[in-house]
Amino acid sequence: MKYLDEYRDGDIAAKLVERIRRVQTKPWVIMEVCGGQTHSIVKNGIDHLLPKGVELVHGPGCPVCVTPLEMIDKAHAIARRPDVIFCSFGDMLRVPGSDGDLFTIRSQGGDVRIVYSPIDCLKIARANPDRQVVFFAIGFETTAPANAMLAWQAREMGLKNISLLVSHVLVPPAMEAILSSPENRVQAFLGPGHVCAVVGYREYEPLAARFHVPIVVTGFEPLDILEGILMVVEQLEEGRAEVENQYSRVLARGGNRPAQDLIGKVFEISDRKWRGVGTIAQSGFRLRDEFREFDAEHRFRVAAIDVSEPEICIAGQILQGIKKPHDCAAFGTLCTPQHPLGATMVSAEGACAAYYAYGRHLKESDLVSIGEPS
Amino acid sequence: MCLAIPGRVVETFTHEGMHMARVQFGGVTREACLDYVPETQVGEYVLVHVGFAISRVDEEEAQRTYQALAELDQLAELEAPVVEEGSGA
């Protein structure tokens, strides 16, 4: 657990916490959407510094965590094929499917490779003309420009041995689904800074107006997060519900136009299933018909796979801010980063993994109390 | 994995019709595509996500963000293997 004076700018952090304390009169529940923010909050103990009435709940913003189990199983079915070189970002390799993970498949002889960038697959495809190169194209808006470029370049270069297994998700429809749920507790959001570097934050404005929720697009450093929380609490206390930009040193309201243009040429919006949450209408991307030949699901005709999640796992409720990792009976006992039962325990950005990494599976009596600043 | 890492553009070139750069992150230099921030010049800082620059930032912001990512152990993607042309490895 962190003390304020361990912050690089401890006095600024202390002032921000004090201002939140002064402004806040009622209890509020705020969700941070981005997994990078979750990691930063838990690592820096920001939730423990806040006044009791300000509760942070952790959102669905970890693409590894929300990739549905069916899609993981499809990836595994393709990766097991002897004619395939299966390429992925590193953090997908440990995600458990119904039967092991990509590391298991690699140890059994599957050609599974970690790539830094989707476009690395172009080189791999050219060097292996007699094999099929498949890229596991997961991610939120931040990753879409990179994945779109892979499909675009593959077509430009006339490569016949490349395809994408697409599981792309979008942030605003997930926020809408959370707000529409009868169990919803979330009253305001910290928006995801680096997602907005691509798409801007204009598209959050209808959401803020319709559900009357403040949304403050925020960076992920501790001071950014504290400032974002202050801006959100000010709006809540004043009854405002606007989209504000805490991260203005990086973000423009309209985002990155050239990236949005290429995304629009390659992808179209489609329904997507979110692990633990279920299908959310119009919540992701699929390849446009013009790029169908690069769609791995089409190329390999992986049949619909029947899957079932471990019953004990409540990751779906955690991703919606309804529950916290501590509410799960398996947290830190049956389920650990070494033996993850659910996806939120796999990625460092998942709430369960972040809680575990920073000792929150330990009993209260094991922890040093920082006490309430008076 | 939605975080972008800031780095300094040390060289630009064209490859397969893509506007590319060598970008320095701390002690590591990797290639990145500049097609989404085409006006970027050598010496400037960009936020790079999975091999693509998505936004330009100033030096101070770059340093602050890099430091924060290092503290969060979020620089691992820079260690992913480099794929050389033709090697297929």
Ligand code: SF4
């Ligand atoms: S601790 Fe494990 S089993 Fe429990 S909700 Fe988190 S991922 Fe699921």
